[in-house]
Amino acid sequence: MSSLTLALPSTSLASTRPVSAVVVSPLPLAAILDHHLRRGNDQDRVFGTLLGVRSEADNTVQVRNAFGVPYQAQGRGEVTVDMDHHKSLLDLHLKINPNEVVVGWYATSPQLNSFSALIHNFYTAESSPSPAIHLTLDPTTLAFTAYTASPIGTSPRPDHLAFIPVDSIMRLHEQERAGIDLLTSNLTSLSNSAAASKELGADLPVSTPLATMYRLLTKVSVMLDQVLEYVRAVAAGEREGDERVGRALLETVGVVPTASQPQQAQKKGTETKGFEEEFNAHLADVLMVSYLANLVKTQTELSSRLNLLV
């Protein structure tokens, strides 16, 4: 069952400010999984620190980074967590990016236990004055859940805590997309042959604006094909169309300059052409300028070298 997170109003005190949602970037999730896969043979789960940013405007916590903290379990009921390791790594991270602070901790097991309460207390102190969050990642299903802690009893005891679920979502930041695309394309090509990796290699030297534009245009045209297929099926009466989709599409198409005048069917052809021609001509101009610029550059380079020789 999905849990309920209320949009509680902000308070002036940081320690009582509610957490309305936890936004996780793909990077920390990948780091947590990586940590889990590299765990020792005798361990069934790993812990670590979550770094991120708190947004005071909407009370969300953004998890942007994570690092593992080693621990040792000695028999029943005894766990030693290497807090020195946490402190020194945290220092290093803060040197790189002082904006990302400790927001909580993670564990790679969907089940909580009494150590969760004790570890959580440590992280509450680390992330003070704001409350810490706890993220559990199930390594088999890859499902993750975020919790905040709430005391049980009027006189708070460190080992009496209720962990309350908070809405958690994964969000990919625009800036990360290129990197994630590259990573995931590698993933899919793993199953394919070496040909795919060769293709990937060709893509790797990241690209001129024009090449990027080429890629984006290809993407758009693929998406357009999908939409066209749907619209055609609906128009031909093969499937029931959703009116809302139709209206949204019509609005979108209206914004596209070349296709905005469908009423003038004959005129439309010429106008589309006009736009294309203009675009092509402009593109040719740009290419010419860049060619000439390169030519000039080469020329000067040559002449300076020749001057040296002479």
Next chain:
Amino acid sequence: MSVEQQGAFEDSYTQPYGSAYFISVDPIFEEQITEAVSLIARSRPENVRVSYISQFAAAAKAASPTPALDSEEQDDQVQEKKEIEEDSDETKQAKRKVIRDLLSSIKGLRLEGTDKEFEGFANLLLSLILSLFPSTDVDFPTLILILSDALLFSADRTANPTLSSRYASLAILFNSLPTTASPSLRLTVLLKLITYASTNDDFTVIAPALARLESWLLEWGFGPGTPGEEEGNAAVASVVNSLVNKSKFVEARELLIAHLSSPSAVEGKAATPSASAAKLASQLITLSLSLPTIYDFSALSTIPSVSTPSTPRLAQLLTIFQNGDVAAFEQFAKSNAAVLDEHKLVAEQLETKLKLLALAELCSKKVGETVSYEEIAEALKLKAGANDDGEEVETWVIDAIRASLISGRLSQSLASLHVTRAAPRSFTTEHWTQLASRLQGWRQSLDAILDSVAKGVNVGGGEGVGAVEVSQEGAKEESA
């Protein structure tokens, strides 16, 4: 080795309830009760406080299996905790009695305390109930409801604890209801929360709950076409009422649309909607008609129960808005003034909306063209004065643009409107075909652009490499 290691994380103090976890290491029943009671006692008259606390403390002590534990015994207790819990039915019964008494003593009491104390108190009582009473127990729903009432009971707004901590505590209670708890109990708790927050005007707080209400109703078996349909409809009706009472018409309408168009309702098209659904449909039509921001009425026709609302006249009125004109409405209004009055619909407002729709319809046939003021005046049946200068037409057009029905440019000197976009009144196959042809056009021009960009990429790439080569050669020469 690994077995032993896993054992390190196993303990009997952690209990998952619902989607929350409660962790209490070595809980001592007597202490827990005393803590809870001392907070409750603050709301009691001073002269009975002490006796009240000691009464419960004594009861709790009597209920605990081994009243005085020294530390050694406690360790043994930990090892055998499971056994003890399972064995001593008597103890459990005694503890349950204490909890029952405790909860009946907080009925109608205004709890006092700081936010932190209140939060802890609520969690404490909740964990006691959850650990001692299985969700199938007959007393379980009653106790949960008493607790939720007590959490929400407050005499005035400013009192400590604050409203937000009350909301938060009830949300925790809702989240920690075990999966085996009855759906009605969940719904009741949720409705309590929604009603309480709406009486205090805290709609932003419960917005997430409202957004999920429909999916929960379906999940819990209150969706249309199920045995729990009536209960679900009643719940939606009560939420909608509290929203309407606070003038939250847009939210109320969204909730109604979500509820009436939920999947199972659409599937069961053949079945006639129940009386309660028909009532909700009437409310939906009324809200859609009276809200000044809603102009899309064709979307409503996909909702089955809307065609058979509890007031059949409303369906007729909706049809006029879907494809009728002002004249048809005037006729309707003349003979059905009582119906309009009953649903608090204002004839003038409706007429205005209808005229704007007519304007949009006119414009949607002329996207990319110009429409003269005369045409607009004729479509709207405006009787313009001699020296009006089209001002009235302009007002109407501006209103339509503001309602985002159309967009375009007015030209006063030419007395015409250049339409760049207009929302069609209903979305037909014709529109789909039109959309397909526009998309096709877009696709083609995109292909052409793609071609030239592809050329550009090849040319630019080759030339760039050449330049690099030259400079490398130059470097070589230099080093030589």
